[in-house]
Each structure stands twice: as C-alpha cells, then as structure tokens.
Amino acid sequence: MDEESAAPPNSLSSPAPAGLCSFWHTVFNAFNIMMGIGMLSVPSTIKEAGWASLGVLLVFGLVCPYTAHLMRLIFESEQGVITYEDMGGVAFGRYGRIAASVILYTDLYSCCVLFITMEGDNLTKLFPGASLDLYGLHLTSNQCFGILAALLFLPLCFLKDLRIVAYVSAVGVLTAILTVFSLVYLGTAQGIGFHHDAPLVKWSGVPLAVGVYAYCFAGHSVFPDFYRSMADKGKFTKATVTSISASFVFYGGVAAIGYTMFGEATLSQITLNMPQHSVVSRIALWATVATPFVKYPLLMLPLVKGLQDLLPQQLSHTYTCFFLLRTTLVASTVLVALLIPFFGLLMALIGSLLCLLVSVIAPSLCFLKIMGQKASRIQIVLSTTVASFGIICAVLGTYTSVSHIVKQY
DSSP: OOGGGGSOTTOTTSOOSTTOBOHHHHHHHHHHHHSSGGGGGHHHHHHHHOTTHHHHHHHHHHHHHHHHHHHHHHHHHOTTOOSHHHHHHHHHHHHHHHHHHHHHHHHHHHHHHHHHHHHHHHHHHHSTTOOEEETTEEEOHHHHHHHHHHHHHHHHHTOSOOHHHHHTTTHHHHHHHHHHHHHHHHHHTTSOOSOOOOOSOOGGGHHHHHHHHHHHTOOGGGHHHHHHHBSSGGGHHHHHHHHHHHHHHHHHHHHHHHHHHHGGGOOSSGGGGSOTTOHHHHHHHHHHHHHHHHHHHHHHHHHHHHHHHHSOHHHHTSHHHHHHHHHHHHHHHHHHHHHSOOHHHHHHHHIIIIIHIIIIIHHHHHHHHHHGGGSOHHHHHHHHHHHHHHHHHHHHHHHHHHHHHHHTO
16 A cells, blocks of 8 residues: 555656656556555455445545545645645644654554454465464464564565565555456356345444445555656546546455355455365465565555654664664564454554545645635535545544454453
C-alpha cells in the first residue's frame, strides 16, 4: 500500500520523476498500491455482512475517486503541496502536518504488523504442526513462523539501497493474479464448486466490512507523488478512477468467488481455505508468503527515517542507532502481532481508524479548509457529506473492531 514512498525513482512500481509518468504507468502504480493483502480478506466480508458488503465496496469505489479528485484540486490551487503532509499543513497549519505524519507512520507500522501475522498464518498452513517449547515458554506454530519471518525480514531492513527490492514491488499484482487463478481452478477443475449462498445482509458485520474495504482502497497517501510524476496532470482524476474501478472489479470478484466456494467456513485469509495438498494452493500460498519480503522493508524505511529525524544528528548517524533502531522496530512489530494475532479484525481496525482518515475524511476536510469560498456549492455539499460519512464509519468500525478483538480474549 504505502511502500511507494520508499521506492526509488524510475522503478516500475514507483512514481517516475516529475513529469515523466504516462497515464497507464500511473494507472498501474495506483492499482499495484491497492492490490495488497486486503484482497485476502474480502471473501470474509460476505460471511460477516452478507451480500450487502458488496454495496459497501461499491460506495468506496465511488467515494475514493472523488476524494482523489479533491486532492487534485488542492494540488492545482496550492503550488507548495507536494506530499500528503504538506496538504495537512496548508489546511491546518503545524498541527495539521504533525497529525498527517502521525497517521501515515502509524498506518505504515500497522501494515508491518499485519505482514507478520500473515506470514505466521500462511506458513502454518504450509507446515502444520510446528511448535516450540523453550525454557517453559510454549510457542504455537503461528508464533514460531511469525518470529522466523521477522528474523528473515531484519537483514533486508539493514539495506541502505532498496532499489533492487523496489524493482520487484509489483509482486502484489502478480500475487493477486495467482490467487484469483488458484481460486477459479480449485472451484472448477478441482471440483469444490461455487454452491454457497449468504443472507442479503447481516447488520452486525457491516462495520467490519467497512474497515476491510477502507483498508483495500487506502492509496491516497502516495497520490501526491503520482500527481507530481504525471506528464499530463490533467489526466490524474481519470487515472485514479480507472485504477480504483479495476480494483473494485477485482475485489468484488474475489469476494464473490471465495465466499461461494467456502461459505460460512470462509476464513479471514482466503488462502487458508485452500486445500492443503493441492499444487495450485501451494503456489498461491508461497506467492502470498513471498510478498512481505518485498513490501515489509519498503514500509519500514520511511518509519526509520522519520524516527531518525527526531533524534539528535550526532546520535542518528551512528552505526549503533542504525542497527538498534531497525532491530527495535522489527521486534516491536512481532510483539504487537503476537499480542493481537487476529488478521481480519486487525485489518478492519486499521481500515476504520487510519485508512478512512487517510482516504476519505482528511482529503474532504482539507479541501473544504483550503478552497473555502472558491469551492462550488455542489463541491461543498458533497465534501461535507463524504467527510461526515467517513467520520460515522470510522467511529462505528473502530468500536466494532475493538469490541471483537476484546472478545477474543
């Protein structure tokens, strides 16, 4: 999702230098941003909220292109806005910039935690039954593989030049394609079928669906980079509409296919439902396992740089700080993942608490604040409505996600 801020210029999946990115390059970059691990959880939204969850998906498919368009209007009216933090600073001053930075960094950190949980779950599916008893401490298979994944991620986080990693960060799109192919193959050639049906709506699960889909469409933090990189900036809105529409079709298809295959047995990650001994399943699982090795260090880099900027210069440039800061951050993501090992619920919480702020609420409020009387009446009404919708969804989704997480204990 947000790894683009760490990717070097000229890489396939990162924005090209200012003014050199074509329309279709921008569409691909935005699509790659949104085709992340959220895809694994969309089938479970039908289980939680019924077929009405696809209505939630449609709403986000309409709202997110609109808020991207609002960001474009802000970029055109304010020459100094080149990052998401700039937008918050122009709208609400120093505290707005600080708030935007905190939200973005927390979002990046939360995604790293999700990667640890995802690795533990999928490696357990590949190698079931593993566990470890060490000095009276019992570690389950998920916990062992989560820790192992972090140990493997750590050397990648020590790399000072991540260009090699960034060049293959489009693996998210490849993984999405492999997952869809695997589901279709298992449902047809392997005889699982598409026979399960769901109720029209389960109201208690709608807030969870809101959180998951908010997570899926949260690419707005890097939209300023995409806008700045486009050769024809007038096509920015069209590019975001195209990429979000493609994501909508992809997510909706995966949600419907996955649920009709496994019904109420659908898990928070659809790869965990795939037959364990099928070659196609194992390919999809290994592709899913491989994805974090590309994206985890790219997400960690801006976090490290942000924390280094807060430290005194004589300390931040030492080798001790270099290794200790990265090791501490990686270890902390493992600790949080072990404490909250609920992939679907944590994704819903991140989507409700952070992604709605990034993709829906903040762009609308910043537009209203920056444009003021220059905005048309329709824009004011729509932006106010979208901001209100986002706030209501954020409150309900956060409360529901936290409540479900607490019940797990």
